[in-house]
Amino acid sequence: MKWLDALSENSARALARRTSRRSVLAGLGTFLLGAAAVPLLPVARGADSKPAGDASGAAAAPGTASPKADPGDPSSCDYWRHCAVDGFLCGCCGGSQSVCPPGTDMSPVTWIGTCHNPSDGKDYVISYNDCCGKSACGRCFCNRNEGDTALFQPGQSNDYNWCSGNSKANIPYHCSTARIVGTAK
Amino acid sequence: MKWLDALSENSARALARRTSRRSVLAGLGTFLLGAAAVPLLPVARGADSKPAGDASGAAAAPGTASPKADPGDPSSCDYWRHCAVDGFLCGCCGGSQSVCPPGTDMSPVTWIGTCHNPSDGKDYVISYNDCCGKSACGRCFCNRNEGDTALFQPGQSNDYNWCSGNSKANIPYHCSTARIVGTAK
Amino acid sequence: MRFRLMKPVHLVSALMACALLGGSARADLPSDSERGAQVATLAVPASKHWVWVNDFVFPHMADGMAYLIDGDTGRYLGTLSTGYSFAHVLLSRDSKLIYSPETYFSRGTRGTRTDVVTLYDAGTLKVAGEIAIPPKRSSNLPMMANAVLTDDDRFLLIYNFNPAQSVTVVDTKLRKFVREIETPGCALVYPTGPRSFFSVCGDGSLSLVALDDAGGAHQTRTQPLFNVAGDPVTEKAVRIGDIWYFVSFAGRIYPLEAGPRQAAVKPTWWLTSDAERKAGWRPGGIQQLAVNSQGPRLYAIMHRGGVETHKDPGKDVWVFDLSTRQRVQQFALKSMATSIQLSSDAHPLLYSIFIDATDLNIYDAATGKLLRSVEHVGTTPTIMVTP
């Protein structure tokens, strides 16, 4: 697993973490699950995906907002939106922090975190929709286990592969996005 | 490809070689191909394979002959029978130099070399039957490109995957044996 | 020691050699090819010192594998190819079969998904059968509790997550899928007897399930037995008899006595002293606990770190006497480990492996002495299964 080597920040300790799948889903996620995985929130829009063709090529470029308003490198694990991500960053795989790479499908089921945007000082609800349908991207792995708990609480366990449960985004996991839902007041 | 690292004897130079598939087949091999891949020699016996169940468990142990008559370590690339092998040595994969690992099928199509047995001073015709039907064993890779030539001469190219052409030994290549056909007078 | 290649001209001599084989071979090494193709087989029952190393091959999950190693010799005995997002094999108590819940796609990583339980003959490692199951098996970091056999081996239970949660019940006698048991809010499968198991629910309660001969299920939901806030328990429980030993992120042992219709947590205890906890000692890894009924003993991979390191590997193993709950031994592993396993015999071996290094290390469990290392066992080895 060559890609692992370079991803390691503190090697050994980090390794088990790297093997984890999926990051922390807030109570909201549990709610989604409770609702028989019929997402009821904006994050659910992942479900009614437009044909890939509709997405503009520009979508592949990171960040549409000005760098000032949306600071940092979306392909870096430190990027503010990645506060609860666990997986390969789509920005390194042909997508961006909000867009899936070409040819993949965005999973409608997602987990959510609350991240602080240092530029406007606001907290945002971030949904970490997976991009699915190809073998693992294998680049820019980013994971933290803070707040992670056991598989008994799917909404809060990062060991699940969330590319599940719908015909388009089938199990093969490719990478993870970090999409803004809105501000968390 | 972790396993590659430890297999390297002279690292860089060896690497391209490691990626090669199948070792040198003597003129005999071409003959086999010429005969529409209907093997006509003892090596063909691979074709009428007994059910795996028939092979005795003991078969998994290296070398049936006395260590003195059949010297060396069958899991070593230096073992005398391996003079023309290219692949993972079945002796490291649950088989031996003459027996396929459990659950694999021996390819009836094979390539042949002539190796010198240092103990009795005789030259033996060795057939390198592949064992097929599982993903790569990945252990004890052994390859030499001496005498190797282009794919234009399948009988003498080690870049082919010989786990082909029959229903039982399908394309997935697992490891290679080094079986005695007889003495080469 | 390589001779020159046979040139086409040598073909003749080769043919002669073969034709004359019977005669000329008398004083020579025996011909292998005369005996026709041969494929190795394995002793049945398997040695108690054999271990299955399961590999989910994270960078190429479509090609999951399992490897069989002889702990006494370090010899690599065989391989299984087990498909996408592979968790682990299960060994039948009669030693004759290996069960492997597997997932395949008609085009590798796309197309129609097919989930099956593949039955492998333990002696030949050939496919002995295949049972179609609902294409729902959970894809997660492999856990022993992803799939289990009931104590009488009659039913194979597989945890589903899509993301609705349920359990697939397979009848191993009839070799067919029997039914799916809905377990909303409850995860994984832990057997509690010949015909029963439980799943652990998000609120810390258990869903106790008793099965009848037809696979019919009687479900009982307990009160919350586990702390879900604060210091939750991991999924990585180990079992001796009626007791499932769960461990919390901080290292507190919850002995759970569970049966078909009731369950209770026995007095809890800690792997660590207050001082050790203050110093940051906690269990970690993917398969962080192992038990052997002799003693009985519990082994834990330990390291120092914050709560967020609860899945991190460790280099130290602490050994506890389960009858006294006292630590009776401590030793350092040869190298960092994410998983440990014990053989089930009276003179157990301890196996350790690390997901990002592929050497299997084998120790005398009684002394912690390293007996041998086996190199190049897989790509990302996860959990180990012993007979």
Added chain:
Amino acid sequence: MRFRLMKPVHLVSALMACALLGGSARADLPSDSERGAQVATLAVPASKHWVWVNDFVFPHMADGMAYLIDGDTGRYLGTLSTGYSFAHVLLSRDSKLIYSPETYFSRGTRGTRTDVVTLYDAGTLKVAGEIAIPPKRSSNLPMMANAVLTDDDRFLLIYNFNPAQSVTVVDTKLRKFVREIETPGCALVYPTGPRSFFSVCGDGSLSLVALDDAGGAHQTRTQPLFNVAGDPVTEKAVRIGDIWYFVSFAGRIYPLEAGPRQAAVKPTWWLTSDAERKAGWRPGGIQQLAVNSQGPRLYAIMHRGGVETHKDPGKDVWVFDLSTRQRVQQFALKSMATSIQLSSDAHPLLYSIFIDATDLNIYDAATGKLLRSVEHVGTTPTIMVTP
């Protein structure tokens, strides 16, 4: 910069936030989820400075992949998953489609074998179609000559080896398998025009094939044109116009002028001087030659070693002017390489990659200056394809 996890109690505020989104978002960063799922697409036609890196994933051959990289920025643009024993993709001249000959088994590494040509939309990298072909495509160390398009893009030709040798003909217009052409004793496919190709036979002769609209074939067998004993040519030929440049193990260039019905070898020349050959200099690698019609130039990976090193990697690149046959440039690569490729434009980039290291290095082909490196491109990258 991580905030505390949302506790269930925060659910409410989250719901509010969403409900109020339109209003509350005015001064905030725009919501991504409001726009629904989005999937990136690629510009069509592709930039001449994009490169496809093909990976046969030797340790897990069931999970072959291809990666698209932008040579101008080093940006990773996309991925294809391409099945067992993958060789390489082919790019349609109209830039709209990517053809990928692929092999799958119903159970990953066992079961029913299915060979297909998968058509991917070049803009979306989605499957745009699939053409069933005979399950015979050759499994070998990937070569560009494993599969080719005729110059008019009408027919896709795929080399079969099972181990009988043949060529599968696919009609790209009708999107169907047309026929199989037997090529006993002859290997691989090299296009020679709008409707023709040749295979190279074991005796050094060529099997010239001309196709009609229906895929009907007229075959011509030439006299032996290549030396098969002594210093044979490799399969790793490169083409400019009507000339295929074959290279021998020792570094002798055989310019082959080939058409539908005739072929001839033009005067040969050497990559090396007598002194350099004596010093052991020879070409090596998996994709050891690259050409650009501007100049025209030929690039070769060079190293020092015996004939048995003819597939070994090299760190040096020698550049030749094909009109003068003179070496016009030499430079060292950043690291050992098994494959090089050039972009096809007037200001070409040179790409280099090594099968056991996954960094793609990108150079200014005119100067040999390293422009950038792209890390972690695959597992065992083999050959590269440029538009």
